[in-house]
Amino acid sequence: MLSQRMAAFVLGFLIIEVKSDHHEGFINLCLDHDIPLWNIQIKNGVLTAYTTIAGYRQMPAIARQCRCVPRIKRKAGMPFLLAQLLRRKTLVISLAAAAVLLHITSSFIWFIDVTGTETIDPQKLLESAAQYGLHRGVLRSQLDLDYTRRKLEHHFPKASWIGIKIEGTRAIIKVVEKVTPPALEEITGDIVAAKDGYLLRLVAIKGTRRATAPQIVAQGDLLVEGRLYVQDQVLREVRAEAIAEAKVWYEGYGVSCRKQQLQLRTGRTFVQLVARVADREIVFKGRGQVPFSCYQLEEEVSNPSWRNIALPVEVVKRTFYELKQESRVLTREQAREEAEAAAQAEALSKLPQQAFVLNRSVDIIETKDADTVTVRVTIETREDICQFKPHR
Amino acid sequence: MPKVDRLKSTLADVLEIPKDVVLNLPRLVLVGSIQLQVENHRGLVAFDGSSIRVKLSRGQVHITGKNLTIRTADRELIIVDGQITAVEFRE
Numbered sequence: 001m002l003s004q005r006m007a008a009f010v011l012g013f014l015i016i017e018v019k020s021d022h023h024e025g026f027i028n029l030c031l032d033h034d035i036p037l038w039n040i041q042i043k044n045g046v047l048t049a050y051t052t053i054a055g056y057r058q059m060p061a062i063a064r065q066c067r068c069v070p071r072i073k074r075k076a077g078m079p080f081l082l083a084q085l086l087r088r089k090t091l092v093i094s095l096a097a098a099a100v101l102l103h104i105t106s107s108f109i110w111f112i113d114v115t116g117t118e119t120i121d122p123q124k125l126l127e128s129a130a131q132y133g134l135h136r137g138v139l140r141s142q143l144d145l146d147y148t149r150r151k152l153e154h155h156f157p158k159a160s161w162i163g164i165k166i167e168g169t170r171a172i173i174k175v176v177e178k179v180t181p182p183a184l185e186e187i188t189g190d191i192v193a194a195k196d197g198y199l200l201r202l203v204a205i206k207g208t209r210r211a212t213a214p215q216i217v218a219q220g221d222l223l224v225e226g227r228l229y230v231q232d233q234v235l236r237e238v239r240a241e242a243i244a245e246a247k248v249w250y251e252g253y254g255v256s257c258r259k260q261q262l263q264l265r266t267g268r269t270f271v272q273l274v275a276r277v278a279d280r281e282i283v284f285k286g287r288g289q290v291p292f293s294c295y296q297l298e299e300e301v302s303n304p305s306w307r308n309i310a311l312p313v314e315v316v317k318r319t320f321y322e323l324k325q326e327s328r329v330l331t332r333e334q335a336r337e338e339a340e341a342a343a344q345a346e347a348l349s350k351l352p353q354q355a356f357v358l359n360r361s362v363d364i365i366e367t368k369d370a371d372t373v374t375v376r377v378t379i380e381t382r383e384d385i386c387q388f389k390p391h392r
Numbered sequence: 393m394p395k396v397d398r399l400k401s402t403l404a405d406v407l408e409i410p411k412d413v414v415l416n417l418p419r420l421v422l423v424g425s426i427q428l429q430v431e432n433h434r435g436l437v438a439f440d441g442s443s444i445r446v447k448l449s450r451g452q453v454h455i456t457g458k459n460l461t462i463r464t465a466d467r468e469l470i471i472v473d474g475q476i477t478a479v480e481f482r483e
Contacts, residue, residue, distance in 0.1 A: 037464075038465070039463065
């Protein structure tokens, strides 16, 4: 209806008045002839209605049939407005001149802003930008932003990135300055043990050795001090460097019960297809109750979309897998294997990437419960346990 | 109700098809008391500022109220705006 009204406005419409004793007949005949009518009112025996220009042209025949005379009360819409406007030539010329002037003035850059500078002088940046083509009063079409940007980046090595954005008549130069981290040498500190272990080899590259291999070390123990001494007097503080290789042990525990209750899939499934809009769900497939008493649910949610247009609808596919309970009794050997696998997985998860495995041992821990098997897996590794600890 | 219509009504129930489509009945949508939409009408019988009578496939619907205006009208649909006080079906 809105599009119909908009079309009527664009094409122009008429407000008509009809004086008749049988308004209903006139309206019915108009409807039969597909003459569009809207906003129909009757006041003091006079019918007022809106119609299109084409509709009005069809009315005389109907009016003769009804013995009435439709009269135009008012003309409205774009064509009539334009016609009215075109009669006022000075106004039209002024509007056109204003539009042209606005177009011309908006083709130039009038304002240049600089953002993001801390150490770089914005004034110098503006001067350089003017040198490379971006200055107040320049035509937007003459700008080569990429060239200006590259030249500015080259001219200001302290800037990590420079971007130029044009917003109407405003140019915004955005600067991201380089942040240089403090030199590593400036941070002094010691080397300590990163974890408990048995120190096998310690090479102090820089600093004063405070431990000797072989020896047992605990996490946090000082290995190499970041200070140089001359006759027990501190000469200067340095950033200690060392290689400290040690044996480290990782443990993992696994428990397995010989009597186990398992939930296995029977192979029967029930699929439900649902469209979800906000909180409402429309079921397309799989209405009603799930036909299994014990089941496992897997849900796949997908959003129908095309390019970057996403619909506010989610398509959910729910698959219900029927489960059956089954009990099994493992032999002691099977239970041990299962527990060992779990213990091994736990121990391996603790291992750092650079560790070199030296040895692996498996111990069965005896408990009072005969149905439970507990296994401990110990992995022995050789690794660097150096950890830098700054002085402050 | 004629026998054919009874059959159609039963068929519409079984096949879950809207009855207004099968039986060629009008569909009336009343928005509060400010607007009434009459679909599938057969033309106007009477119209003035306080009452409108619309012909239907069977009988008429009589709308009474104040400042009644036909907002839009075509062969299928009539939309009546105003302060509607009563909607009545007559044979």
